[in-house]
Amino acid sequence: MTMINGIAAFQAAINALHSAIRLNEPLARYTTARLGGPADVLVEATSAEELKDIVLAARKFGVPLTILGGGANVLVSDAGLRGLVIINKAKRIEFRELQQVWCESGTVLPTLARECIARGLAGLEWAVGVPGTVGGAVIGNAGAHGRDTAADLLSATILNADNEVSEWSKEALAFEYRSSKIKREASSRLQNATRTASYVVLAATFQLTPADLIELEKKANDFNDYRRRTQPPGASIGSMFKNPAGTAAGRLIDQCGLKGTRSGDAEISTVHANFFVNHGQAKASDVKALSDLAQQRVREKVGIELELEIELLGEW
Numbered sequence: 001m002t003m004i005n006g007i008a009a010f011q012a013a014i015n016a017l018h019s020a021i022r023l024n025e026p027l028a029r030y031t032t033a034r035l036g037g038p039a040d041v042l043v044e045a046t047s048a049e050e051l052k053d054i055v056l057a058a059r060k061f062g063v064p065l066t067i068l069g070g071g072a073n074v075l076v077s078d079a080g081l082r083g084l085v086i087i088n089k090a091k092r093i094e095f096r097e098l099q100q101v102w103c104e105s106g107t108v109l110p111t112l113a114r115e116c117i118a119r120g121l122a123g124l125e126w127a128v129g130v131p132g133t134v135g136g137a138v139i140g141n142a143g144a145h146g147r148d149t150a151a152d153l154l155s156a157t158i159l160n161a162d163n164e165v166s167e168w169s170k171e172a173l174a175f176e177y178r179s180s181k182i183k184r185e186a187s188s189r190l191q192n193a194t195r196t197a198s199y200v201v202l203a204a205t206f207q208l209t210p211a212d213l214i215e216l217e218k219k220a221n222d223f224n225d226y227r228r229r230t231q232p233p234g235a236s237i238g239s240m241f242k243n244p245a246g247t248a249a250g251r252l253i254d255q256c257g258l259k260g261t262r263s264g265d266a267e268i269s270t271v272h273a274n275f276f277v278n279h280g281q282a283k284a285s286d287v288k289a290l291s292d293l294a295q296q297r298v299r300e301k302v303g304i305e306l307e308l309e310i311e312l313l314g315e316w
Helices: 003-016 048-060 109-118 125-129 134-140 181-191 213-230 249-255 284-302
Strands: 021-026 038-045 065-068 074-076 081-088 093-096 100-104 153-159 165-169 200-207 266-268 276-278 311-313
Touching (some): 038 048, 048 153, 048 200, 074 284, 249 284
Antiparallel strands (some): 266 276
């Protein structure tokens, strides 16, 4: 079955699931950097069960698949994405016994953090100002302020390549700095020019600890104040590069004199050099050009190879 025929058959299957389909939908409105060309087909999943059903339908008809949550930490090419893009809006949260919280993978991180804080549960305060969703946080081991997803994750509900759903422990996810087994395998597939979404995060469970509500709120407010002071406002992807051992990517880029450098309407922020800002009319290729320049200059000046923290999606 060709991709075109597969998409047509997929559309019929999705219509049966009562999910609205959008064709040639611009992706800039779904990413925090406000960048990205059109998706051939776009649908929104509003529950973990619906997310699973849509993924299974795409696999059945051989439709290439990309899942986006909050649209942070991804740079979508100006050419857009072929096949299907699912916008994950599955965001149910359940607080359970033993200070555990279960949530669907489209849950927005700041919302989850605030809900936990309101119940006097500590562990996720770092996420109060972090854009993105739980699914992306699990895959990329998102973190801030010296803490990360792996610190409090108990397990994640995963749909695998054999269409089986199972619970993965923290150990099975093999977390590393801003990485997991799922992210590393996805990167390997992209390098081999395949995009199959072999593992899909449907939900996650976190183990939290009781704490004083006033102290938690103060910590969260301090974190938000710090982000406002040290990170630029406006449209950006988030941190562009991982911090090398013993130093910071932004510091290295700044040392190369690149703060304020522009390509088109994209700029290496004058506030924090590891943030690349879209001033309104930038293209994804502008951000990619600045990213390549930063890597080149840091490599030449200090001999360090900066590694992307974001994911490049589409053709470059």
